[in-house]
Amino acid sequence: METLFNPIKINNLDIPNRFAMAPMTRNKSPNGIPGQNVADYYERRAKGGVGLIITEGVEVSHPSSSGYPDVPGLKPEAHEGWRNVISQVHKYDSKIFCQLWHVGAIRKPGLPPEPDVPGFTPSGLVRKDKKVAYEMTADDVENMIEIYVRDIEIIKDLGFDGVELHGAHGYLIDQFFWEDTNQRKDGFGGSIQLRSSFASEIIKRARAKVGNDFCIAIRFSQWKQQDYEAKLAKNQDDLEALLRPLVDAGVDVIHASNRRFWEPEFQGSNLNLAGWTKKITGLPTITVGSVGLESDFIGFYQGMTRNLTWLLWAELYSRTLNGLIKLKKVVTMKLFPFLRSTQRIIINLAP
Numbered sequence: 001m002e003t004l005f006n007p008i009k010i011n012n013l014d015i016p017n018r019f020a021m022a023p024m025t026r027n028k029s030p031n032g033i034p035g036q037n038v039a040d041y042y043e044r045r046a047k048g049g050v051g052l053i054i055t056e057g058v059e060v061s062h063p064s065s066s067g068y069p070d071v072p073g074l075k076p077e078a079h080e081g082w083r084n085v086i087s088q089v090h091k092y093d094s095k096i097f098c099q100l101w102h103v104g105a106i107r108k109p110g111l112p113p114e115p116d117v118p119g120f121t122p123s124g125l126v127r128k129d130k131k132v133a134y135e136m137t138a139d140d141v142e143n144m145i146e147i148y149v150r151d152i153e154i155i156k157d158l159g160f161d162g163v164e165l166h167g168a169h170g171y172l173i174d175q176f177f178w179e180d181t182n183q184r185k186d187g188f189g190g191s192i193q194l195r196s197s198f199a200s201e202i203i204k205r206a207r208a209k210v211g212n213d214f215c216i217a218i219r220f221s222q223w224k225q226q227d228y229e230a231k232l233a234k235n236q237d238d239l240e241a242l243l244r245p246l247v248d249a250g251v252d253v254i255h256a257s258n259r260r261f262w263e264p265e266f267q268g269s270n271l272n273l274a275g276w277t278k279k280i281t282g283l284p285t286i287t288v289g290s291v292g293l294e295s296d297f298i299g300f301y302q303g304m305t306r307n308l309t310w311l312l313w314a315e316l317y318s319r320t321l322n323g324l325i326k327l328k329k330v331v332t333m334k335l336f337p338f339l340r341s342t343q344r345i346i347i348n349l350a351p
């Protein structure tokens with residue numbers, strides 16, 4: 001239990017506890033500009049005591065990035081709004097990462113900012129054999145990597161504590177990871193290691209620009225919104241092949257997105273995806289997915305015996321009362337080996 005409230009250091013960043021708020025799109029930033037309401041929203045979470053806030057997905061600065069209305073971006077007109085968000089969060093102890101998001105083939109024709117711009121993708125595919133979008137040329141891929149890198153520099157300059165690349169849920173980076181949507185024959189497709197190259201190249205070049213101290217995270221998932229049963233990695237060797245290039249490129253923390261956190265990832269172990277990721281990479285990991293139960297937190301905790309169970313997951317009720325954290329729900333699990341092996345686990349906050 002106490003582990004959840006212990007600080008954690010990621011790279012050189014001191015995070016006051018192990019609760020992280022999951023990125024959640026809000027569609028509250030008309031013209032891509034986060035207003036005062038956005039700053040107030042994140043401030044309420046910081047005031048509630050969450051250690052690490054990961055923003056909603058923020059559009060990569062390319063006209064093909066957007067797939068949904070009123071999602072914030074990083075154009076100059078948005079900078080003042082982001083500085084305001086960061087300063088309101090930093091009034092408290094919380095840290096804040098900006099999640100960088102390109103929707104790839106999920107983009108539908110006719111969307112802003114440029115209705116004629118199609119979805120940009122590795123192979124034009126939104127899922128196996130379903131071609132709906134534009135296949136990026138080698139120059140497009142190179143250009144897109146550079147745009148990501150420039151955006152990460154902007155994110156650092158704005159004062160964010162880190163960036164999280166959205167590499168999950170079937171969006172652009174995940175479309176490179178997934179063999180069903182990546183049929184490229186160049187260095188960005190083929191083996192699972194090569195399918196990791198788009199992300200690892202962004203991380204490597206960004207690391208060279210922002211230096212060693214700035215936190216770079218990536219979120220990935222086995223499941224896709226196009227296919228909940230999809231598997232990037234069928235076993236631990238596949239997972240290692242996918243993740244090793246990201247580690248070598250200089251990523252600091254990996255956010256393993258599950259739909260159900262309690263599901264063991266591979267046979268023969270009860271480790272979930274974040275657990276395996278931690279075991280394979282040695283990096284801090286973030287877990288998520290259907291966290292929350294019915295039982296009363298305080299009542300449960302009072303009834304706990306030392307060796308019966310460990311509190312593993314908790315959900316912070318983020319609407320605070322008089323600045324106090326109100327814990328709403330909790331679930332207990334037998335101690336997972338990945339918790340035993342490390343204290344460096346960040347637990348998801350789902351407001």
Ligand SMILES: Cc1cc2nc3c(=O)[nH]c(=O)nc-3n(C[C@H](O)[C@H](O)[C@H](O)COP(=O)(O)O)c2cc1C
Pocket residue numbers: 022023024025026055056057099166168219257258259288289290291350
């Ligand atoms: C309204 C909503 C918006 C979301 N937006 C994002 C997003 O911008 N980026 C992202 O990586 N995940 C996004 N997610 C997924 C969540 O971060 C999280 O992984 C998911 O809700 C599973 O956690 P839960 O079972 O606790 O809800 C969103 C989820 C919801 C419900």
